[in-house]
Amino acid sequence: MNQQPGDRQGDRVVAAALEGDREAIDALWRLHRRWIAAVLLAHKPAMDDLDDLLQEVAMTMVAKIHTLREERNLRAWLRTVAVNVARASARSARSRPVTPSAELDSTPSPLRLHTGEMERDETTRIMELIAQLPENYREPLVLRALHGMRSRQIAEIMNIPEATVDTRVARARRMLLELSENGGATSAVDGAVSS
Amino acid sequence: MNSTEQDMLLSDLLDGETIEREWAQWSAAAETDPALWRRLAEAQRDELALVRSLNRASSIADAVEVSSQSDVEIITTSTEFGARRSVWSWTGWAMAATLMLVAAVWKLQIPPANNTNTSQPIVNTAGIASAPEDYFKQYLETGKRDGTVIGELPARIVLEARPAENGIGYDVTFLRQIQERTRVPDLYQVVGEDDRGRAQLVSYEPPAGNPM
Numbered sequence: 410m411n412q413q414p415g416d417r418q419g420d421r422v423v424a425a426a427l428e429g430d431r432e433a434i435d436a437l438w439r440l441h442r443r444w445i446a447a448v449l450l451a452h453k454p455a456m457d458d459l460d461d462l463l464q465e466v467a468m469t470m471v472a473k474i475h476t477l478r479e480e481r482n483l484r485a486w487l488r489t490v491a492v493n494v495a496r497a498s499a500r501s502a503r504s505r506p507v508t509p510s511a512e513l514d515s516t517p518s519p520l521r522l523h524t525g526e527m528e529r530d531e532t533t534r535i536m537e538l539i540a541q542l543p544e545n546y547r548e549p550l551v552l553r554a555l556h557g558m559r560s561r562q563i564a565e566i567m568n569i570p571e572a573t574v575d576t577r578v579a580r581a582r583r584m585l586l587e588l589s590e591n592g593g594a595t596s597a598v599d600g601a602v603s604s
Numbered sequence: 605m606n607s608t609e610q611d612m613l614l615s616d617l618l619d620g621e622t623i624e625r626e627w628a629q630w631s632a633a634a635e636t637d638p639a640l641w642r643r644l645a646e647a648q649r650d651e652l653a654l655v656r657s658l659n660r661a662s663s664i665a666d667a668v669e670v671s672s673q674s675d676v677e678i679i680t681t682s683t684e685f686g687a688r689r690s691v692w693s694w695t696g697w698a699m700a701a702t703l704m705l706v707a708a709v710w711k712l713q714i715p716p717a718n719n720t721n722t723s724q725p726i727v728n729t730a731g732i733a734s735a736p737e738d739y740f741k742q743y744l745e746t747g748k749r750d751g752t753v754i755g756e757l758p759a760r761i762v763l764e765a766r767p768a769e770n771g772i773g774y775d776v777t778f779l780r781q782i783q784e785r786t787r788v789p790d791l792y793q794v795v796g797e798d799d800r801g802r803a804q805l806v807s808y809e810p811p812a813g814n815p816m
Binding site for chain 1: 611612614615616618619646647650651653654655656657658659660661662664665666667668669670765767774
C-alpha cells in the first residue's frame with residue numbers, strides 16, 4: 410500500500426498522540442469523530458444519547474490511547490472502542506426500568522436542538538429504517554454514506570474483506586429500499602445472512 | 605444481469621466510483637428494461653436522503669471535544685448538556701410514577717428501632733472530626749437503624765470527568781443514589797395544570813396489595 414504525504418503527516422499526529430500530546434489527541438478526535446458517530450449510530454441507532462456515547466469514546470481515547478501498539482491500527486482501535494461503548498449502552502438500556510411516559514423527560518434531544526421538524530421527521534424515519542437492518546449491514550452502509558469511506562478503509566476498520574464490504578453495502582441499500590416501500594417489512598432483511 | 609449483479613452495479617453507480625464499463629453495462633441493461641433508469645433515479649434520491657439524515661444525526665459529534673481552552677480540560681462543549689440530561693434521565697425515571705410525596709408538613713416520624721444516641725459525630729482517635737465519607741457512613745448506619753434509610757444503590761451516575769490538574773488520574777463528579785423511606789398520610793398524583801400553571805393534584809390510592 411503506497412503511503413501518501415497526508416498519511417505520513419497523519420502518522421506523526423498519531424505518534425504524538427501516543428506520547429500524550431494533548432493537541433495531537435485533540436486533532437485526532439476532530440478528524441475521526443464524525444465516523445465514530447456513524448459507528449455508534451450503526452450499533453445503537455437511538456440518537457438521544459449519541460452525544461453521551463461520543464463523550465465516553467472521547468474519554469476512553471484520552472485515557473487509553475497510549476495502549477495502542479501500532480499507529481496504523483488507530484481506526485480499528487477507535488472502532489472497537491465505539492462498538493464496545495454502544496453495546497454496553499444498549500445492554501444498560503435493556504436492563505433499565507421502562508419509563509411509562511417519555512414525555513416526563515422534558516430535556517430536548519440533541520437532534521431537536523439542531524434541526525427543523527421536517528428534517529427531523531426524515532432523519533427519524535430513516536434512522537428507524539436503518540435500525541431494522543441486520544447489524545453487520547448497518548455499519549458499512551453508514552460509513553459509506555456518511556463519511557464517504559472507500560471500501561478499503563471500511564474493510565480495514567471492520568477487519569473484513571473489501572468484497573464483503575461492497576456486498577453488504579449493496580444489500581443494505583436494497584433492504585432499505587424495500588423497507589421504505591413496504592412500510593418496514595422486507596424479505597431481504599429476513600433472508601440476510603452474514604456474508 | 606441477475607438482481608444481485610444489478611444491486612452491486614447500482615451500488616457502484618451510487619458511490620460514484622464507477623468507470624465507463626459500469627455505465628455501459630447499466631445503459632445496455634436499461635435498453636431492454638427502461639425501468640432501470642427510474643430505479644437509478646430513485647436510488648440516487650434515496651441515497652441523498654440517507655446521506656442528509658446521517659449527516660444531521662452525526663452532526664452532534666462536532667460539538668464533542670476532547671479538549672477546550674486549557675490543556676487539562678477534556679470536558680466538551682456539550683458535556684454540560686449531557687450531564688444535565690443524565691440528571692434529567694435519572695430524575696425522570698424517579699418521577700415516572702408521577703407521584704408527589706407530600707411529606708414536608710405531614711411527615712410522620714418512624715420511631716427509631718432503638719434508643720442509641722447517634723447524634724454524636726464520628727471522631728478519629730485524635731479527637732478530630734473525620735472525613736466526609738465517615739459522616740456519610742454514619743448517616744447510612746443511623747438511617748438504617750431508625751428505618752429511614754434502606755441503603756445506597758451500587759451504581760454511581762457519572763456526570764463529568766476531567767483529568768486532574770496535577771496530571772495524575774481524573775476528577776469525577778457523580779451522583780450517589782440513596783434509597784430512603786418515609787411515611788406519609790396521603791399520596792397525590794399530578795393530573796395536569798390549572799390556568800395559572802399550578803399542578804393539579806388528586807388523591808392517589810394504589811391498588812390493594814400492590815406496593816407500587
